[in-house]
Amino acid sequence: MRILLIDDDELLTQRLYDFLTSQSYAVDIAQDGEAGWDYTQAASYDLIVLDITLPKLDGVRLCRRLRQNNYSSPILLLTAKGESSDKVVGLDAGADDYLVKPCTLEELSARIRALLRRPKTAATPVLEWDGLSMDLSTCEVSYQGQVLPLSPKEYSLLELFLRNPQRVFSSSTILEHLWGFGDAPGEETIRTHIKRLRRKLKSVGIETMIDTVYGMGYRLQTPPPLPTPTPPSKEDQARAAAIALWEKFKSPILERMASLDKVAALLQSGNLSPELRQAAVEDAHKLSGSLGMFGFPEGSRLAKELEFSLRDATNPAQMEKLQPLVAALHQELEKTPHVSGMELLQALDDEPSSLPIAPKPMPLLERSATPEFKILAVDDDPIILKTLQYLLPRWGLNLVALNNPLQLWDALVSEKPDLLILDVDMPQENGIEICRLIRNNDDWSGLPILFLTAHRNPDIIVQLYSAGADDYVAKPFTEPEVITRIFNRLNRHQLAQRWQKPTA
Incomplete structure (x- = not known):
């Protein structure tokens, strides 16, 4: 079983990684929401353990984005936010379970096992029909990005059809679903609401959505078949995996770059100690050996040249090259990883x-x-x-x-x-x-x-x-x-x- 752990607490993620791998799970770690999204596009996971408070993209928005894109694997929210309102927001966003930190590893393991035993059905808070989207957590309806304002009864009527796309509803059945016993209007009210709903749908470009089945009632029209999606190419899959892998190891690499920045500045001022220079040599050496694995072959070359320059820092010509090399390496790392140099990601x-x-x-x-x-x-x-x-x-x-x-x-x-x-x-x-x-x-x-x-x-x-x-x-x-x-x-x-x- 493969688990994606998305949390920016490095100490916690390392502890969870050690524990979960000891339980025979394969575990990947992402430290922000955008990186977590990239991971889900690059690999298939049986379960996601997700924090709410994350940099770049918080856990609730990531969970909602995944469900809107028909991501069906279980999602367990593991967070320090334990208020009832936080749980409601998280579960409405599409999470399958909610566990409050601090928790024991035994409880986490039990929750994971329970989720993995469940049938794989989508737990999405979003209902969709041919470009129309109803977000049940925000009660917002939109069509191709355009918000569609509805009255409460129009919203409830549309939700009833979207939740039961194959069913025919008579006027009396609709009354039973949308009104209480004490305030049920006549069946002509249903015809009025259907007419108004159709008019609003037409205003955003939906010509036909609710069919009238004469003598029986109303039903949701079957949308036209979607075009068969073109499967992503090997190159696209490799690119997504390369980006995900780079995000996974980006932080320690940038720490080494910060060390080189400091050394370059001290070298210019003449205040660089032999100890700091040797540490910078080691950082450059490590960068030259690792950057190419993450899709930056030119970065490896620049780091190797930096290493040579630092080893010969007493040479004025080498000293003048140092800062331009560091700047060029920064520019290289701002690019997208180079796919063709990462054969490993094609597997x-x-x-x-x-x-x-x-x-x-x-x-x-x-x-x-x-x-x-x-x-x-x-x-x-x-x-x-x-x-x-x-x-x-x-x-x-x-x-x-x-x-x-x-x-x-x-x-x-x-x-x-x-x-x-x-x-x-x-x-x-x-x-x-x-x-x-x-x-x-x-x-x-x-x-x-x-x-x-x-x-x-x-x-x-x-x-x-x-x-x-x-x-x-x-x-x-x-x-x-x-x-x-x-x-x-x-x-x-x-x-x-x-x-x-x-x-x-």
Whole structure:
């Protein structure tokens, strides 16, 4: 089951993410309403957990927009707003359930299970007919964006027809529905209200909507069939997914940009300390390794050039290049992610075979038959680790992520991974030295080791293999590339183990 969690409280979302994933749910996180909307357009979810107070687009308006676009999956509002009026607004917007913070994780889990057990029917507060829309939460009727003013009885009459589109209502039946026993008028009043309603509908361009069935009463006319929608192209789907993925990781990337802005200003004034410059080098290095994965190949190139300039900050020519490079990188990140550079996003969840994994994939690459391998990844860049957390479980790969290489040896003992992923440049330890130490350790000398690195210098690559690396993937990487390399190493390791087993 796949859940979308939309909340701007990072501490809460991380806690919920950990809990829900431990319950075997696949979880995506959006931190504002617009990003949440993009996620729903890029992927299918079995349930949405939604906060009300959100930046850009609040939860009530997002919920209403989803229901107006025929989004039928359950929506659970999880919010600190616990007044009855807030609950009414949320439920009228189309939410299926409402849970007030703070709540226990056990109660949240029970609510989720209950919602997922329900039949998948639309819980929309909007009734529609061929361009006409009736919003039950605001009592507003519109046709193709034009508001249609109705009297209370005209509104009730139209609602009756919209809620029962196949039914014929006699005048006496309409009287029973719209008037009480003590104030029911004659049946001629129904004819008058029908005539007035038809006149108002005609004023906005609806010529025929309510049919007269002679001798029986009135009914809603069947609207003309809608044209068959053209399914979104692979490019459109990839673009939507690229935007959603960029929104998911945008915040920490922009934090690194703010760090570069500060360093560029200090460098101009001559007040840049060696410590800050080194931190900026690391930020630029990480950006060069990650931006291309989110559809910004030019951003990766600019970040790499920034890294080189910062390393040689004593050179006046490099110093003059720094601020223009930072400005150019800002301009690049304001653009829409570049789809063609993101092959990984062309792989839809319901079409795993569309991944260009390999010309003749080995049996282990069959997703349905893939055993759950354990992958240990060590990288001080949280964006890389989160990207791996997003990609690897889709292929039956259980990821253990470490941002501190000093914890590696304990993790090797406790997790017993099938493959190790390392970065080269980490503040506490160098990945190449770690690889060399592992190869000299009898317990782990045979462990497959894959490097993910932004380095493309041939000397560095030679050092990787000399230290005992099995393979490397250059950052920025794509899903097909990294998944193929991982399974290739796992397959070869399994084959090697079979050959090493003594025969009876």
